[in-house]
Amino acid sequence: MRALGAAAAVRRLATMPPAPVAPPLTTVLTPLPKGTGPDFPASDLVTGGPALVFAIRRMCRKEAKEAASHMDEFKAAGATRVVALVKEDLENEVKEFREGFWPGEVLMDSEHKFYKALGGGETHQPLGLLSFLGMMLNPFSSSKTKANIKNTTTPGNMKGEGFIAGGCYVLNKDGTPAFSHLEENLGDHAKPEACLTRTLWQPCKLLRRCKLQLAGTVGVHAASRNGSEKGCSAVMVNWEDLHSMNDAVQLSLTQRVDVMEHGEDGDALPQGDGSSLSEGSEDSISNGPEANPFIESWIQILMQMRVTSPQVQRGIPVYRALQEAPLKWARNELGEIHALTRTTSQFHEFWSHSWRTKAWLKYINILFLNNGLPAFVIGTLFALTAFLLSFTGLLPVWAGHETGYVWCTPAGIFGYYLTLLFWRSRKLAFLDIACINQSDGRMKAEALVSMGAFLKESQSLLVLWDATYVTRLWCVFELGAFLHSKGPEAKAAKCLQVCPVFVGPAFLAGHLGFSVLLLVFLISQVQLFPWGGLLLGGLAFPCLVQLADLVLAHCRSIEVMQHQVRDFTIEQSKSACCSCGHVDANGGPMLCDRRIILRCISAWFGSKEKFESVVRGQVLQVLVHQLANRVFSYWRIVQITAPAGWAVLDIWCDNFKRGSDSVDKVPGIPTPMEVLNMVYSIIFFNFMLLPMGALILLRLAYAARHVGERRCTQILLSLGLVKVGALLAVVCMVLEIITADFLGGRQESPMYAIVILSTMGLLTLFCWRCLPAIKVSVPDVSRQVGQCSDIPVPEC
Template sequence: MTESGLQVVVGTPSELSEDSAQDYLDSQFVEGLLEIMTQMKAIRPDIVRGIPVHRFLQRMPCKGLAKKHRMFYGLSEVTKQLDEFWSHSWRTSAGLKYVNILFLNNGFPAFVVGTLCALGAFSVRLAGILPMQRVAGPANASCTMAGTIGYYVTLLLWPSRKLAFFDFACINQSDEIRKGEALLSMGAFLGCSRSLLVLWDEAVVTRLWCMFEMAGFFHSKGPHADKSVLVCPVFVGPALLVGHLGISVLALALLCSGLPLFPWGGIFISTMVFPCLVFVDYVILAHCRSIDVMQHQVRHFTVEHSLCHCCESGHVKANGGQLMCDRLIILRCISAWFGSVDAFESLVRTRLLKMLVFQLANQVFSYWRIVQATIPAAWAIMDLHDIRQDSAAAPLQTMLAAVNYPFCVLPSFSLIILRVAYRVRNLGHSKWTQWLLSFALVVESLMFGAYFLCEQALRQLSDDHFGNWLPAHLVALILMGTVTLVLWRHLPV
């Protein structure tokens, strides 16, 4: 298709009425375009582009701060297959979206590398190469420091090989003709994407583009499309990274101070953790209430009342130039893919709604995300090895405890708090009531204290009968492993 022909279709002047614009779309090129859109093909092979995730993560902050938005397109490359399609609202904070993508893509490799670094430091200490200092100082925190450094270096520099669709980088924003070709080829972008990542906030439901992208992905992948969709609220990545950093800093402060774990260490930890837990519970309650808001919005979704940036700006660019109307192209694609606007709206209110509720209620704080956020607890336990019993079983019992807390104890208690928060989310709607509920949820953290006392009793019993704590830690790991498996598989929403 020639550029002049395409311009007739997508270059509708902004001052024309909607009827006149429709007349332009009813030109001789429409039939060919409809066939391309129906088959979800690209107008040209080089239209489909993706940006390497590592390039996005390493280059986007510099270009974003320098406001070089027009240069994003040069970061992408032509491809036939995309690993991810990133759907997002342009109104959401770019910083939140960036940190979210950073955590989702590099968080697990960073978790693995950080843990290996901590294990390496632990092994060096056991070998006697690194002295086990029993007075206050950084040497007491070698495992935590090694793990933290390994984690954040990997988080920032991991060379992810994924190719993703990101509209700023994969659609030419400075050339209206190229942009129109890409928009008309949106079905090709969706069809060649293995998965869909929705960077969620409450504005997504109101944006026609976002709902169209999700529905288009469902259309391209068939009845099992929901298995390839990940919905992640934009606050999740930053929240989990802040939690990870907070636990790391708290552990380093405690270990370097040389405070005994009983009682001053426990008092220090409780004092620092309490306000953080209150704030976290407040955020969780807000998220739970947002699920109800989302359900209401999606159940009443209509194309007519959904928003487009081009229409909101009056089809005029910031520099005064004409801005192409995306809504007309989207409506053409909807007719080609779903048959009618009513069928599209029906899919949004049924399949999309079911998928969104499940993901937002069950997958936001998943087991592995909680493990990744709390893994510094395992590194700190390794550092505490030098003040434990001096026996051959000490390294093994230390490792059992290091596995038990981040993989079993903390995820189980977190899940219980999440489920209780969802149940009580609507007990009050004022800010004061929500803060009171947050304080009440923190009381549930006493379960952790009760578990810790039970573990101490097991240790004493084990020490009396076997002369070490190994049986106690083994029993604790088996019991909490069973509890964790049952809770994460069967605890209802």
């Protein structure tokens, strides 16, 4: 296995492009259209200062349009020239390119020197013509290039060479690259924010923004805190002190990440001098004693949701987080966990969670959410394969039984859990303990400052919910930042998934218990009526009561959550820095997270009061909708009840082998009606009866959430729900038998199957699609007293 892993690593390294090198400044560039200016060497680009060079792959209009929209920001950040570089001069194409997509200079690199420098010495071609056509024609291809092509809305240019990858350079005044980006896949354009970051982070820019002036003298001329405004603006610092100041800021910011490793201790805000640091106005961070240009710059980057460096934005493949990270976590090998990540421009998911929740609960949730559906599909394929092998006689009967074929259910169980544990999901997720470098203090601090960018570049936000989530300031901040980055409320609601931490363990325990129960029934070879039903009921009853109690607890937790969110205030939320009095483990001062977060919230939402209104309105609507209507979804229930379909395959395979009394029946070969009955049984039980019954019981459980606070009352209520479920199952089966007899019998006429499946299908569709969704049930006190929110809250 190690040899295979090493070989795979070598193949990956062999296909990765070399790192970009500095472009040759002797390269001759030609202004386009030709005749608009003389040719000149590339060194002239940086004569007046830093330059930004976009090496366009094939006059890519999308990349040019996006970069052109930031032209003024590039110039304000210190770029003296911003140019587009192309490989060839196409007839009429440059004119159209400049008129519609790029207002700046267009230069031609006819020798491809810049493109070769981006490729590490040779031009980088991610795909050839044949591989490109194969990728586009393959409906199962998950190539990043194909996704980039599908996601673009800008009409593209199809003329000229299109397979040599482009990229971007930020060149210092001496011609050395401060930043480079290679188009690793076609369409992986450089983010304008990354280019801006590389210019805005120059110390001279920071000093100008903070009204500090560099002096040519050595030493520091300190200004008095009580001095005039003129004296304060004339403060002169040297580079040595600036670096010391920067290190102090990094140390303060990394305290927060250290808390991520060990969890947040303490629930109550401290009293005395320490707690006073977290109080005050929203702009106190810039007026307090710890104010300095580096803090201000970092806060600006956080508020603008920019990343400090492309190398900081890293994601971990989901399969690595599930299969490799847990063992390294147990060994406390945090550096090894970080090595599992890779740089990315976008995350599929951002995993938001409270550190007060047990790690194993969150792990099982992520395992079920990401691998549950593939496990269901492959488990079913395993069961169908076992059915075909049993039917053809390639699998033997079980010992002691003439026709005892019990292979489908074990095969389905084996395929399900094998896939659940080893499915290689290629999605990239942000997990703080993995994606933030725990061994490099500077990288830690930069990752923390870039948290807004991480949320902005995430396609969806997964909230691993528990009762402590809304009490933690950073959790609410992540939620607020994500909502702000996605814009309209309806769009943000679609990108948000809330999953209580008990869901994964509950569903997997239910699936495993149901599988074992059906295995016992099948191996016992007892007829379903009457003794088989009694056996199943007796074994399932205690488990079902426990499950009903868990569902009732979940419904009550939704009520508690509504009260928590309705009463939410930033002052009552808790943060680790305030809990420890803003003093680190070594006795040094810590920067207050609350002040920084308040600055960001005020910039995004206008004021902290409006943000609190958004939480009590829009966020509450989304949370209630997700927790009450999406946790027990139709397809999740189908996944959990999948063993019922596998057991039906075993039962019918056994029936086919036993034969029938019909004289027209060929031994061992099923009749068309028998095949129809088998398909009918699977669809009826797995996709209609069980999901519809589960939804009815879920609605009853939510309606009864207020009934009884004593433990014995809750147990009786759970018993009642199980009895109602059993009664519904009996009624449905009796009605099915009566309808089948009325329509000509199960074995003679297919009409009964058509009528029953149509009726049950409509009922199931009505229950899951037409029943009104559960909405907020806790009244908004502020609306009752006339303090209505200024922000409209849409329906989920």
